[in-house]
Amino acid sequence: MESDGTSVQASSGSTGGKLNRRALLRLAGFGTGALLIGSCRHGTEPSRGAAGARVDASASPTGATREITLEAGLVPIDFGAQRLTSWGYNGTLPGPEIRLKQGDRLRATVRNRLPAETTIHWHGLPIPNSMDGVPNVTQPAIKAGEDFTYDFTVPVSGSYLYHSHAGLQLDRALYGALIVEPRQEPLSYDREFTLVIDDWLDGLPGTPEETMRQLVAQGDTMAGMGDMGAMGSMAAPPESPPDVVYPRYLINGRPAETPLELTVKQGERVRLRLINPSGATIYRIALAGHRLQVTHADGQPVEPVEVDVVRLGMGERYDVLVTMNRSGVWQLAAAAEGTSQLARAVVRYQGSVGAPPPPDAVPGELRGQLLLYPMLKAAPTLQAPPPTQPEQVFPVKLAGGGGQYVWTINDAVFASADPIAVPRGRHIRFTIQNMSMMPHPMHLHGHFFQLVNGTGRGPLKDTVVVEPMQSLSLDWVADNPGRWAFHCHNLYHQDAGMMRVVNVG
Numbered sequence: 104m105e106s107d108g109t110s111v112q113a114s115s116g117s118t119g120g121k122l123n124r125r126a127l128l129r130l131a132g133f134g135t136g137a138l139l140i141g142s143c144r145h146g147t148e149p150s151r152g153a154a155g156a157r158v159d160a161s162a163s164p165t166g167a168t169r170e171i172t173l174e175a176g177l178v179p180i181d182f183g184a185q186r187l188t189s190w191g192y193n194g195t196l197p198g199p200e201i202r203l204k205q206g207d208r209l210r211a212t213v214r215n216r217l218p219a220e221t222t223i224h225w226h227g228l229p230i231p232n233s234m235d236g237v238p239n240v241t242q243p244a245i246k247a248g249e250d251f252t253y254d255f256t257v258p259v260s261g262s263y264l265y266h267s268h269a270g271l272q273l274d275r276a277l278y279g280a281l282i283v284e285p286r287q288e289p290l291s292y293d294r295e296f297t298l299v300i301d302d303w304l305d306g307l308p309g310t311p312e313e314t315m316r317q318l319v320a321q322g323d324t325m326a327g328m329g330d331m332g333a334m335g336s337m338a339a340p341p342e343s344p345p346d347v348v349y350p351r352y353l354i355n356g357r358p359a360e361t362p363l364e365l366t367v368k369q370g371e372r373v374r375l376r377l378i379n380p381s382g383a384t385i386y387r388i389a390l391a392g393h394r395l396q397v398t399h400a401d402g403q404p405v406e407p408v409e410v411d412v413v414r415l416g417m418g419e420r421y422d423v424l425v426t427m428n429r430s431g432v433w434q435l436a437a438a439a440e441g442t443s444q445l446a447r448a449v450v451r452y453q454g455s456v457g458a459p460p461p462p463d464a465v466p467g468e469l470r471g472q473l474l475l476y477p478m479l480k481a482a483p484t485l486q487a488p489p490p491t492q493p494e495q496v497f498p499v500k501l502a503g504g505g506g507q508y509v510w511t512i513n514d515a516v517f518a519s520a521d522p523i524a525v526p527r528g529r530h531i532r533f534t535i536q537n538m539s540m541m542p543h544p545m546h547l548h549g550h551f552f553q554l555v556n557g558t559g560r561g562p563l564k565d566t567v568v569v570e571p572m573q574s575l576s577l578d579w580v581a582d583n584p585g586r587w588a589f590h591c592h593n594l595y596h597q598d599a600g601m602m603r604v605v606n607v608g
């Protein structure tokens with residue numbers, strides 16, 4: 104396998120993790136990921152999780168420690184036509200890809216050289232609360248000039264991301280891919296690429312903070328412009344106008360004029376890890392001339408399903424396999440939903456010498472079959488759902504945008520809301536009702552949830568897009584104690600109040 108990523112050079116030591124195996128089992132939630140490595144069981148019996156879900160014992164630490172340093176500081180950015188300076192990690196856009204193995208211990212030292220406080224959140228990983236990186240919820244923010252070391256054993260495999268969780272910093276370059284390989288890869292493929300798809304406005308010429316002020320000043324004039332469309336479960340979701348039309352859309356930091364070229368060979372199977380760290384953009388992604396076999400949603404395996412288009416909300420990830428059987432030079436487009444803009448990369452078969460498609464070439468496949476949540480089922484290797492019924496149901500009402508740029512959960516903004524108290528060990532259902540005209544990619548920290556999607560075996564995810572005026576349910580086992588953020592991953596909605604603390608205690 105080859106990887107295009109600029110991986111962090113991680114030193115491997117054999118210090119052994121601080122977490123013992125029992126702690127790791129608890130972190131492994133209801134067995135997610137752990138089951139991919141059945142061939143290296145250690146002969147221990149599976150234990151029983153809180154809601155009766157079986158937890159596989161094979162997700163033990165590897166004993167390897169990966170030490171990395173992420174220096175948060177100024178980053179020079181060159182889009183060709185534009186040069187600017189933003190904030191990022193280790194001088195690059197995006198930050199370096201971190202790649203390790205399930206069970207490795209990660210020791211990541213953040214050196215804060217920004218003129219502001221910061222933290223790093225390890226999006227999607229169910230790790231101990233104190234390492235989760237939410238300022239004033241799980242840790243005091245790292246002050247300018249100070250360092251902080253995150254130290255945890257990586258409990259699951261899959262495609263994740265890390266990003267700043269302070270203020271509007273995610274809408275700068277303070278993000279990167281976090282790839283966790285299983286001990287033994289069950290998929291067979293020849294090559295893989297990580298594609299991090301981002302919307303960009305910092306320095307062109309505004310800032311995220313100015314954008315927030317404008318949104319508040321104009322008071323959500325977009326409200327009511329959404330296309331209601333049909334809300335049947337198998338209907339394509341509407342393309343809502345976004346809060347912000349960004350001046351740039353990037354793949355791995357590259358604008359459409361100077362795209363990344365992915366070189367492949369005829370006959371290969373290629374894995375694409377699609378990751379959306381955007382501030383406020385949902386993408387529809389297709390590769391001209393090819394279909395996409397979806398193998399993972401938010402890092403966790405699903406029953407493979409073949410489509411033309413995947414739709415990626417902020418904070419979501421899909422892994423797809425593509426069979427490279429049509430020589431040529433092809434557009435891989437990520438259309439920014441509700442706009443006519445796109446981010447793109449180019450897939451070039453080795454030996455194909457054609458010119459790349461024009462930057463704005465829209466693959467016909469984008470009008471093809473779209474992956475919808477009801478098409479996703481957790482892989483049979485995952486022991487989900489927990490065999491019990493939810494013990495406690497929490498209604499979650501999402502609202503806002505009625506003329507004011509204020510976004511609420513159960514009628515309260517984060518600053519004035521009490522935490523949602525969830526008893527530890529319970530099987531919880533969140534019934535989310537979106538009473539607004541905007542889609543909200545809702546993200547729960549510290550746990551995977553199972554999307555209730557009518558299949559009886561909905562996918563395990565950590566982020567789900569709730570459409571305008573739609574309701575859906577999430578089931579999860581509250582087995583990771585602590586104060587966990589639950590919020591809309593639209594950065595501007597989050598900042599305008601759409602966040603809560605879920606206190607598992």
Ligand code: C2O
Binds near residue numbers: 224266418546548
């Ligand atoms: Cu990726 Cu609380 O966020």
Ligand code: CU
Binds near residue numbers: 542592593601
């Ligand atoms: Cu939102």
